[in-house]
Amino acid sequence: MNQTVNGTVNRNERDPxxxxxxxxxxxKVGTGVVHAVDGISFSIMEGETLGLVGESGCGKSTTGRVLLRLTEATSGSVTYRGKNVLTLGRAEMTAMRREMQIIFQDPFSxxxxxxxxxxxxxxxxxxxxxxxxxxREERVDHLMELVGLSPRLYNKYPHELDGGRRQRVGIARALALSPGxxxxxxxxxxLDVSIQAQILNLLEELQQTMKLTYLFISHDLSVIRHLSDRIAVMYLGKIVELSPTSDFFRNTLHPxxxxxxxxxxxxKLHRARERIILAGGVPSPVNPPSGCRFHTRCRCKMPICPEQEPELLDAGGGHAVACHRIHTLS
Amino acid sequence: MLLSVKDLCVKYVTFEGIVHAVNGVSFDIPERGTLGLVGESGAGKTTTALSLMRLIPVPPGIVERGKISFEGRDLDALSGEEMKKIRGNRISMIFQDPMTSLNPVLTVGLQIAETIAAHQNMSEREAMKKAREMLEKVQIPAARYKEYPHEFSGGMRQRVGIAMALACNPRMIIADEPTTALDVTIQAQVIELMRDLRDEFSTAMMLITHDLGVVGEVCDRVAVMYAGEIVEEGSLEQIFEHARHPYTNGLFRCIPDIDEDNSRIQPISGLMPDPCDLPAGCCFHPRCPECMEICRTRKPAPFTENGQMVRCCLYTRGGAGQ
Structure with a gap:
C-alpha cells in the first residue's frame, strides 16, 4: 500500500x-420528474482532484452517488480504467467497490x-x-495512525468522538481497501473552521502518499480552489463551466x-470586486427552464437563450463553458 | 451606550457536569452599531445572545452573574412582564433556521401581524396592514401574505424572519447565524437586505456567526469568542488586519485564500476544550503556538490599546495592561 517513491508521486496526466x-x-416524484443530473460528461485524470461546485439541489451529490452506483443512473456511462461501471454484474461491482470509495458529509449520520x-x-x-x-486488526491500527487517530480510540463509540475525529474515522474506512x-x-x-483545515491538509497528504484521485464535491469555492486541479460548476443538473482551477478563478466565463x-x-478588507446579486431562487428541477437553464436569472440573456440549450464547448486551453455568448465572453 | 454587558457568566448543570458556557463576557453596542460575535461551535455565542433576551432555559441554565443594561435600564431588575415588552419589541431576534423558527401551521402574514399586535397598540386590521407592508419591505409580494412557511424557499423564509424582527421597529436586532443555512447566492441577497434595512430603520445589530467573511460584509466591530470568553475585540480593521490574539490569527490562517492558487492553510492543532473541564490559566494555551510558562497558570487580564482589547499574556506580560 506504500506506493510512494521518495515521497513523490508520478502522476500520469494523460490517462483518464x-x-x-x-x-x-x-x-420520479408525485408532481413529475426531478431532473437531478441531466446529461453531464467529464473525465478525471489519474492523481487529479476534480472539484464539483454548485448550490443545494444542483445535482452534485447525486453525481457522486451515481458514479459509485449508490443510486442507479437513468442513462449514460461511467468508465473506470476502461470498464463501464454502470453495467457491471453484482460480483464484478463488489470487486469494483474496492477501487471506488466515498467520504460523506455528515460524520454523525x-x-x-x-x-x-x-x-x-x-x-x-x-x-x-x-x-x-x-x-485486519493490524491494518486497522495502521489506518488509524495514517489518519491521525490515537490507538486508544480503537474501542470507542462514535458518540464519544467529536466531529473532526469522526470524519477521520470516515476517511480511514474509505481508505481501508486502498482504493484508487x-x-x-x-x-x-x-466541521468548524480550525478542524476543517486539519481535515483538508490530511486529505491532501493522503492523496500524495496513496496516489489517490478525488472527485471533491463542495459548495465552498475557497476550499475548491485550494484543493482542485480542475473545477466543474453545476447548475440545475448541468455542468455550465469546466476549467483548470487557476484559469477559472482568473477568468470566470459563465454568468x-x-x-x-x-x-x-x-x-478581507479592501478587496476590489464587482458584486453580482442574482434575482430570485433556483427554479424547480421538476420543470427546469427551457433552453439555457440559467436564462431566468441571467443578466446577459439573449433571445436565443430560452430557445436553445447551449452546449459545453471549449473556449480555449481546456476551459469549457455552456453559454451562447461563448464567443463574446472574455 | 445602547447595550452594555458586564461580566456575564452562564453555566448549565447537566448529568455530565457543569458546562461553563459563558465566562465573564463584557461588551458594548452603541446606537446604530453592528457587532459581530465570532467563534466556533461551543464558544458560547448563542448562550450570550439568549441570555440578553432572558431566554436561557432554567434549569439546566443558571445565569450566575452579569449586568445587562439596555437603553439605560438594568434588564436583570425587570420583571417577567416588563421583559416581555422589550423582547420582540425593543430587542428582537433572527434565528438560524427559518424552517424551525416559523410556525408551520400559521400563515406568514398572521405570524408577523401577531408580533405587531402583541406589542403595538393597534387593531387587528391595522396590524395586518402593517404586516403586508413589512413583507413588501423584505421584497416578498404582499399577495403571498396568506401562504404558509412550507410554500416559501429557504431564503424567503429567512426574509419573513427579518420582517418579523423589524416589524416593531426595534432598537436592536440579534441575528444568530442568519445566513448559515442558506446557499451562497441567497446569502448574498439576505446580507444585502439586512444591511439596507438596518440603515433604513437605524437599528443596532449583534451578528452571531462562525463565518469571518460574513462579518466583513456587515459589521463595524468584531468580538472573537473562545471557550466562553471574548479573547479579542476591536474594529473590523483592527481584527482583520492587525489581530493580536494567537487564536484570532489562527482562525484567519485556517481559511483557504480564494484569491490565490495553492494557498497554504495552517490548522490550529488540537480541539476545543471540554466546557465541563476548562484548562487552567489561559483557556487557549493547550492549542497556542506561542504558549509560555505563565499561560498555563495565569488567566490573562484584558489589555486594551486604541480601543482594541486582547486577553493574552503576550501583551500583559510586561505589566502593560495591568
Missing amino acids: LLEVRDLVRHF SIDPRRTVGDTIGKPLYIHRVGTKQE FIVCDEPVSA YAQALLSAVPVA
Missing part, C-alpha cells in the same frame, strides 16, 4: 482514470453508532475477506459562475 458520458439521473471505531474501519476488510483477523478513486462529498462542510464567485463573502 474515470470517464463520465451523458450521465442522467431522474427521480454516516457512521454506525453501535459499532466501535475499530469495527467501523475494519468492516470493509471483513466484507471483502481481506487477510486473517489479526492481519474517492468521492469526497462535502467532507468538511459540517452563473461569475455570480456564484462574486457572492462569496471573503474575510
Whole structure:
C-alpha cells in the first residue's frame, strides 16, 4: 500500500482514470420528474482532484452517488480504467467497490453508532475477506495512525468522538481497501473552521502518499480552489463551466459562475470586486427552464437563450463553458 | 451606550457536569452599531445572545452573574412582564433556521401581524396592514401574505424572519447565524437586505456567526469568542488586519485564500476544550503556538490599546495592561 517513491508521486496526466458520458439521473416524484443530473460528461485524470461546485439541489451529490452506483443512473456511462461501471454484474461491482470509495458529509449520520471505531474501519476488510483477523486488526491500527487517530480510540463509540475525529474515522474506512478513486462529498462542510483545515491538509497528504484521485464535491469555492486541479460548476443538473482551477478563478466565463464567485463573502478588507446579486431562487428541477437553464436569472440573456440549450464547448486551453455568448465572453 | 454587558457568566448543570458556557463576557453596542460575535461551535455565542433576551432555559441554565443594561435600564431588575415588552419589541431576534423558527401551521402574514399586535397598540386590521407592508419591505409580494412557511424557499423564509424582527421597529436586532443555512447566492441577497434595512430603520445589530467573511460584509466591530470568553475585540480593521490574539490569527490562517492558487492553510492543532473541564490559566494555551510558562497558570487580564482589547499574556506580560 506504500506506493510512494521518495515521497513523490508520478502522476500520469494523460490517462483518464474515470470517464463520465451523458450521465442522467431522474427521480420520479408525485408532481413529475426531478431532473437531478441531466446529461453531464467529464473525465478525471489519474492523481487529479476534480472539484464539483454548485448550490443545494444542483445535482452534485447525486453525481457522486451515481458514479459509485449508490443510486442507479437513468442513462449514460461511467468508465473506470476502461470498464463501464454502470453495467457491471453484482460480483464484478463488489470487486469494483474496492477501487471506488466515498467520504460523506455528515460524520454523525454516516457512521454506525453501535459499532466501535475499530469495527467501523475494519468492516470493509471483513466484507471483502481481506487477510486473517489479526492481519485486519493490524491494518486497522495502521489506518488509524495514517489518519491521525490515537490507538486508544480503537474501542470507542462514535458518540464519544467529536466531529473532526469522526470524519477521520470516515476517511480511514474509505481508505481501508486502498482504493484508487474517492468521492469526497462535502467532507468538511459540517466541521468548524480550525478542524476543517486539519481535515483538508490530511486529505491532501493522503492523496500524495496513496496516489489517490478525488472527485471533491463542495459548495465552498475557497476550499475548491485550494484543493482542485480542475473545477466543474453545476447548475440545475448541468455542468455550465469546466476549467483548470487557476484559469477559472482568473477568468470566470459563465454568468452563473461569475455570480456564484462574486457572492462569496471573503474575510478581507479592501478587496476590489464587482458584486453580482442574482434575482430570485433556483427554479424547480421538476420543470427546469427551457433552453439555457440559467436564462431566468441571467443578466446577459439573449433571445436565443430560452430557445436553445447551449452546449459545453471549449473556449480555449481546456476551459469549457455552456453559454451562447461563448464567443463574446472574455 | 445602547447595550452594555458586564461580566456575564452562564453555566448549565447537566448529568455530565457543569458546562461553563459563558465566562465573564463584557461588551458594548452603541446606537446604530453592528457587532459581530465570532467563534466556533461551543464558544458560547448563542448562550450570550439568549441570555440578553432572558431566554436561557432554567434549569439546566443558571445565569450566575452579569449586568445587562439596555437603553439605560438594568434588564436583570425587570420583571417577567416588563421583559416581555422589550423582547420582540425593543430587542428582537433572527434565528438560524427559518424552517424551525416559523410556525408551520400559521400563515406568514398572521405570524408577523401577531408580533405587531402583541406589542403595538393597534387593531387587528391595522396590524395586518402593517404586516403586508413589512413583507413588501423584505421584497416578498404582499399577495403571498396568506401562504404558509412550507410554500416559501429557504431564503424567503429567512426574509419573513427579518420582517418579523423589524416589524416593531426595534432598537436592536440579534441575528444568530442568519445566513448559515442558506446557499451562497441567497446569502448574498439576505446580507444585502439586512444591511439596507438596518440603515433604513437605524437599528443596532449583534451578528452571531462562525463565518469571518460574513462579518466583513456587515459589521463595524468584531468580538472573537473562545471557550466562553471574548479573547479579542476591536474594529473590523483592527481584527482583520492587525489581530493580536494567537487564536484570532489562527482562525484567519485556517481559511483557504480564494484569491490565490495553492494557498497554504495552517490548522490550529488540537480541539476545543471540554466546557465541563476548562484548562487552567489561559483557556487557549493547550492549542497556542506561542504558549509560555505563565499561560498555563495565569488567566490573562484584558489589555486594551486604541480601543482594541486582547486577553493574552503576550501583551500583559510586561505589566502593560495591568
